[in-house]
Structures are given as structure tokens and as C-alpha cells.
Amino acid sequence: MKTPLRTWSYRTAVFLSLAFVVAPLVAVVWVSVFSNKVISFPPLGYTFHWYVNAWELVDFREGFWLSFQVAIAATFLGLLVGVPASLALARANFPGKAVINTLLLSPMMVPAIVAGSGVYIYFIQIELLSGIQLVATLPGLIIAHVVIVIPWVVRLVTTSLLSANENIEEAAQNLGATPLTTFWRITLPIARPGLVAGGLFSFIVSFTDLEKSLFLVGPGRTTLPIAILNYLEWNLDPTVAAVATVQIFIIGFALIVSDRYVKLSNAF
Amino acid sequence: MSYIEFNNVTKYYSQTRAVDRFNLSMDKGEMVALLGPSGCGKTTTLRMLAGFISVSEGRITLDDRDITHMPAHQRNIGMVFQGYALFPHMTVAKNVAFGLEMQRMSKSDIDRRVKEALSRVRLGDFAERMPRQLSGGQQQRVALARAMAINPDVLLLDEPLSALDARLRHEVRAEIRQLQRELNLTTLIVTHDQDEALSMADRLVVMSKGCIEQVGTPAQLYEEPANRFVAEFMGKTNLLEGTRVDGAGFRTHSGIMLRTGQSAGQDASCLSFRPERAHIAPADAAEDPSLNSLSATIRLFTYLGPVVECHLSLPDGQPLMVMLPNTSNAAYTAFTEGTPVKVRWSPDDSRLLS
Numbered sequence: 277m278k279t280p281l282r283t284w285s286y287r288t289a290v291f292l293s294l295a296f297v298v299a300p301l302v303a304v305v306w307v308s309v310f311s312n313k314v315i316s317f318p319p320l321g322y323t324f325h326w327y328v329n330a331w332e333l334v335d336f337r338e339g340f341w342l343s344f345q346v347a348i349a350a351t352f353l354g355l356l357v358g359v360p361a362s363l364a365l366a367r368a369n370f371p372g373k374a375v376i377n378t379l380l381l382s383p384m385m386v387p388a389i390v391a392g393s394g395v396y397i398y399f400i401q402i403e404l405l406s407g408i409q410l411v412a413t414l415p416g417l418i419i420a421h422v423v424i425v426i427p428w429v430v431r432l433v434t435t436s437l438l439s440a441n442e443n444i445e446e447a448a449q450n451l452g453a454t455p456l457t458t459f460w461r462i463t464l465p466i467a468r469p470g471l472v473a474g475g476l477f478s479f480i481v482s483f484t485d486l487e488k489s490l491f492l493v494g495p496g497r498t499t500l501p502i503a504i505l506n507y508l509e510w511n512l513d514p515t516v517a518a519v520a521t522v523q524i525f526i527i528g529f530a531l532i533v534s535d536r537y538v539k540l541s542n543a544f
Numbered sequence: 545m546s547y548i549e550f551n552n553v554t555k556y557y558s559q560t561r562a563v564d565r566f567n568l569s570m571d572k573g574e575m576v577a578l579l580g581p582s583g584c585g586k587t588t589t590l591r592m593l594a595g596f597i598s599v600s601e602g603r604i605t606l607d608d609r610d611i612t613h614m615p616a617h618q619r620n621i622g623m624v625f626q627g628y629a630l631f632p633h634m635t636v637a638k639n640v641a642f643g644l645e646m647q648r649m650s651k652s653d654i655d656r657r658v659k660e661a662l663s664r665v666r667l668g669d670f671a672e673r674m675p676r677q678l679s680g681g682q683q684q685r686v687a688l689a690r691a692m693a694i695n696p697d698v699l700l701l702d703e704p705l706s707a708l709d710a711r712l713r714h715e716v717r718a719e720i721r722q723l724q725r726e727l728n729l730t731t732l733i734v735t736h737d738q739d740e741a742l743s744m745a746d747r748l749v750v751m752s753k754g755c756i757e758q759v760g761t762p763a764q765l766y767e768e769p770a771n772r773f774v775a776e777f778m779g780k781t782n783l784l785e786g787t788r789v790d791g792a793g794f795r796t797h798s799g800i801m802l803r804t805g806q807s808a809g810q811d812a813s814c815l816s817f818r819p820e821r822a823h824i825a826p827a828d829a830a831e832d833p834s835l836n837s838l839s840a841t842i843r844l845f846t847y848l849g850p851v852v853e854c855h856l857s858l859p860d861g862q863p864l865m866v867m868l869p870n871t872s873n874a875a876y877t878a879f880t881e882g883t884p885v886k887v888r889w890s891p892d893d894s895r896l897l898s
Contacts (some may be wrong), residue, residue, distance in 0.1 A: 315773060440632055446596050449617040449627040451643030461642075465633045 308517035315512055326518040336519055339503030346414070347482040350421035354478045355421065355471065356442055362470070363463070365430070366437035367445070384427040388487035392494040395420045396491035403410050412494025414465030425478035432477065436470030437463070446537075461485065480527050545558050545609055547572040547730055548593075548698065555588050555600035555754075562588045564754040565602070572784035573728040575721070577735055578747035582775070584877050585754040590700055590734045595619050606697060611692045622696030628687040630675040634755075635663070636686050637671040643694035659694040664723065681712045688720065692727065699724070701733040705740060717744055721795060738778055742766070742890045755828060772897045774814045782819060790814040798860050807893035812896035819867040824879060835888045840864055842883050845876060852876045856887060 311321035330336050358380075364370070365377055383391060399410040436537035441447075449459040463493070464471075485503040493502055500523070504516055549603030550759050555563040563585040570576050574655035578586035591597040593604060594650050604612050607679045611619055622643075630640050644654045662668050663686055665685035675683055685703065691699060704720065705713045721744050735741050741748050743763045750757045750765060750773070757777075758770040769775035771785065786796035794802045802815060817836075827839065840856040843863075854866045854876065870877045879885060 323617070329559070441625065441627050441629040443625045443629040444631065445621070446594075446616070447625055448622065448642065449596075450594060450623045451617075451690070452620070452646035453642070454617055461633060496728050540548070 277356070278416045284394045290405045301421075304509075304520050305515050305522065307514050310514050310517075313513055315514055315517065328515075329515045330518045333507075333515070335498065335503045335507065336515075339498050339500040339521075340519075342414075344420055346481045349418045349473050350425050350482040351478040352527065353422045354425035354429045355475055358426050358474065359467070359471070361426075362430050362433035362437060362467070366434050367442065369440070376521050380430045381427045383423050387422075388485065390489045391423070391488075392420070392488035395488065396424070404417065404542055411499065412445060413490055414497070417489060417492050417499075420492055421485065423486060424481055426489060428477040429474040431475035433467055433470035436467045440466045444523050466475045473534040480530055484523070484527065495516040545606075546570060547574075547607055548732075549605045550589075550593075550601070551603040551605070553589070553592060553604060554590060554600050555597060556600045557584070561754050562593070562742055566756060567761065570732070571728060573725075574747065575724055575731040575733065575745050577733045577739045577741035578663045578750045578751060579735060579738060579748050580757075582736060583753075584738075584749050584751040586734045586749075587702065587731055589751075590702055590732060592731060593698070593699055594623050605733055613753070620696055621700060622691030622694055623700040624684075624687045624691050624702065624704050628683050629674075630683055630686055630690070632675055634675075635671065636667065636673050636675065636678070639675065639686060640690045640693050640778065645889045647694065653737045657788060658694055664692070665719075677688040680707055680709075681716060684708065685719075688723070691863060692723070692729070692810060698732070699729045701731065703735055705735075705737070706731065712742075720744065733752065741822050742778075750777055750851035752777075753886060753893050769816070769856070769895065769897065772814060772816070775895070775897055780867075782822070783818045783897075784815045784862075785813065786815060792891070794894070794896060798858070800838065802894065803891040804894040805890075812898050816895045816897055817889050817893050819853070819865040820851070820869075821893040822858075822866045822887055824866055824876075825870065825886045825888055827886060829886060832888065834890070836891055836894060838887045840879050840885060840887050842879055842885055844881060854879075856885070876879040 306319075307315055308326055309322045309324065310319040311323040311325070312319060358434060361376075361380060364372065365380075383500060386394075399416055403409050403411065410419065445458050445462055448462045449455065453461065478540065485499070486505065489499045489502060498506065500519070504519055508516055548570040550566050550568040553563060555559060566585075566589055568576070579588055580586050588597055592599050594684065595611070595614060599612050600742060602612070603610060606619070606621075612792075622713055629826050631642065634642070637658050640658045641654050644657055649657070657866055658671070659668065665688055667685055668680060669691065670678065670682065670686075674687065678686065684707070688704075701720070709718060716752070723729075733741070733744060746763055747759060748765050749759050752773050758765060758774045760768075766778050769778060775781045782817060784794075784796045784802070786794055786802075788811075789795050789801075790806050794804060796802065796814070796815075804815065811846040824842075825837075831837070838858060842854060842856050844855040846853040846855065850870055852870055853866045854868055856864045856866065858864060864887060870876075
């Protein structure tokens, strides 16, 4: 059967774009097992030495651990703040609703480096006024990351809630359900796809954040992306590729899981 | 005491009155329609009965119990929502079972009642489907089954047919009416569609700007509208502005004398007659002293099948309409557009309105 030219050119375009996106990731994974001392082609042999090396480097191990802690905490707090906000935005009507919606989504629109310096200046001012140090502390870092994750939580949870009929909670109460039962049996299950996707995305954006954290980490307290950046300043061996590979698999896994719950194309 | 009593029920939103001193008594098994243009307060009234909107003033009693401030989930009032509001994450059977589970009924009783409710709306084979797999009409029937499964004291229908296409609407209308009669369910339906209200309800409540304009049977509202608003809202009508003159006379602004069969209504400012009660005669036809008559010019015929609408205009430009039955002799074909004619109707079919 003859396939028309149009279909072929369409497929080629799709394939090329995909290859363009995926190729760097494949290259990173590939390079991470080269035995070359400096990242270069062709491979002289294959080894898992760089993974061992990465694990043995304190900066990476601690960076990974700090990033993980921050991401978990930011995700948890982001859900704690974002879910009630989403409920209000999706179900209630109040003056200034559109403004609040925009404000909650705005951290996504500001360039991270600008937002990072903003938070930095803000933290310094707080310290000057109250004496409470936030810069270069774990709470300070977590607070900044909560701000990054809130738009994701709000957007995804609100989308889930809005996908259902606006009277759905009333329908449950009309059938005899108390407000609490309504929340557990109706609202929460409906919001679940957004909660899971919002949580996973929060984790990912926090875990991979570089620009905002740059201003807020302190000596001996760096996140994984910053540890990678620091390492690259003085070294060019495939250790960085090994670290990045681990990161790619964690994030890829999170994305696949979240895609099962909510199609992201519906949210934006 | 009636089954449901609305006693001066009022709803304020800051300064505006959404519903103003609403009074209505409903008997058990009666079906009442709240009818009016959007923003007239009919939905607010329905939602106050359901318990979703708090009552600012007045009292609502159901079977002699005061339910004015009772939380919605304790009222045992079944409701079919606009857009149905089915639970999207539950099967059809689970949707119908939800209300029964809330009553802590045993599993076997629930299964039996769900089966019963679904077969009543002819959806027995769809129990395990998800709502999104059903057509609009089927979803509507699930919503109905869900609301009726709990054996509600009252059934509320909020624009239940608005999402269905015209054909299906007629079918579901008859079906709802039949179920409602079979189960002797006291029902309040909100609609902006007067056909829907006329064909389903025992009594209608016409509302405008938060107030009741008139309450009555479909025939009362259509034949004896209390005022101009009701006359215009219930079907099509011709309105002539003018003043009442002694007894049963009426003079239009352009000075034409008309007669009515009605002696009441002192402050009448217009005369209404229905398009289907009038007919047209050639301009040179002999005067018939027993009929009212107006000279007019035919502007347009609209062929509707069972009837033909004849649009006319009076010498001062005011439009009139006459509905001609599409009988076998096709009388309307004798007239052409642009012809001057006489519009005639009986004084008994004239109604004076304030």
C-alpha cells in the first residue's frame, strides 16, 4: 500500500523532533558508563566506576539527600497550602477570586533567577528586622521551594475539581451525606488525579531546581543540582553523567506515574 | 395544613431581594412548576427547599415539620440537578446506591433497591457502566433513579430537560410525569420553558424579579392571566394599549372601540387576545356586530405544519399575529402578503390586563 508523501513527511518531522529531545538524555546515560577519564568520544571501554565514584563523593551524596528532603517537605507543604486554595477557587465565589488565582500561578511566570534573587533580598530584610536567619538554612530553602511548587498543585488540583459538575458535592449532601462524608467520598476521589500529579510535579520541580536554590544554599549545604554545577567547575569526568542518569530515571519514573493519573495536556 | 408550606420565604443578597415573600402550599403528590425568566428567583426558591441556600426570612414546613434551617443532608429531599451531577468515579449502580448507603441500609436491601430503581428507568443493563459511557438521556435517567431510590419526601427537578435535544425532551417529559404519578411523589420543578411547565405540572407558579406573579393550573394561567407579564410569558399573545371605558368597553390609543366579555379589572391598561382565537377576513367583508374587528395588513405567513402564523401590522405599525389552523381547505392561501384584511375575534376572548 502506498503511503502518501504528506503522512511520511509528518512522521519524519515527529520523529526528528523526538530524537532532538531524547538524544541528549540518551547521550548522558551512554557517557555515564564510558571508562574514559574525560568525557570524550569514542568510548575506550565500559565501566560502572563513575556510579561508585559519585556515591563516594560526599557532595553528591549529601546534595542528593538534601534535595530529597527539600523536595519532600516542599511537596507536602505545597499540598497543604495548595489544596484548600484549589477547593476555594474551584467551588466558591468571592470577590478577588481571579486576582488570587493569578497570584497563586505567578511564581511560574517569573524567571526563576529573578524570583530567586527576590526571595534572597526578602529573606535578608526579614533577618535585618527580626534577627531570624533564613538564608543558607533548611527552612529558608524549603519556604522558597514551597513557592515554586504551589502553582503546580493549584493548577492541577483545580483542573481535577473543575472537571466534575459544580453541584456534585450538593448532590451528595442531597442524598444524605454529611459534609465530612462528602469530602471523603466525593471531593477527594475527584481531586485524586490532580493531587497525585500535583504532588509528583512539585517533587520534580523542587528536586531539579537550580536557579532559586543558588541564592539560598550555604556552605556545606548544597542541593544536588548545585553540587553537579560545582563539580563541573573543576572536573570533566563521567561522574556527572552518572549522577544525571540517576536523576533522569527518578524523574522519568515520576512522570510516567503521574501520566497514568492525569493527562497534563488537560491542565494547561 | 398542606404537605409543603412556604410561608413568606425571603432571600436577601446584601441589598437585593432574590426572592421576596414567597408563599405557596403544595399537596402531597402534587407536581408544581416554578416558571420564569432567568434571574426571577425560581432556582433560589428550589435551592432553599433543598437546603443549599439559607432562608433570610420566613418559614418552610414539610409534613408539619419546620425545615427552614435543617441541614441539606437531613432533609430527605431528592433532587435532579442541572447537568445531573452524577458521581463520575462511580458506576451507575454505585451512584444509585450512594443515598441508600448513607441511610446505613443492609447490602442486600441496597442491591434490591438499586435494581428496582434502575429497572424503573429502564437502565437495568447499564448498572456497571460509568456515567461518562452513557448518553445524555441515559445520564438523566440515572440522576432520576438516584434521586428516587432514597424514597424522598419531595422530588426537586432543576431544569431537568435543558441538556437534552428536542425529541428526547418530549419523551423524558412524559416519562417523568408518569413516574411521578405512579409513585405519588410531591414534585417541584424549575424551568424557563413554558411548554415543559404546561405539559408536566398540575399547577404553575409564574415568577418575576423574585415575586410570584400568578399561581394556577396550566389552563387558568393561559386563559386567565392575572397581568400583562403572565399573558406574555405564557404563550404568544396580542396586546393592545388603551383605556377602559364604562362597562365592558375598551378604547385603544388609536381610538378604536373594542368590547370584552369581562366586567372585572378596573385599572386595565391593555387588552390581550390569543392569536389562535382570532381569524382574518377580507377587508370588504360585511361588519359582524358580534365580533371585535381591526383593520390590518398582512406582512408575512410562517408555515409551521399544524398551524400557519400570519404576521400583520396595524395602521400605526404595531405588529399583530393570528394563528390559522392548517385545515384541509387551506383557507390562508386565499390571502397574500401585503393585502389589507380584517382581524376578528370574539369579545369573550378578549382579556383586560393591568
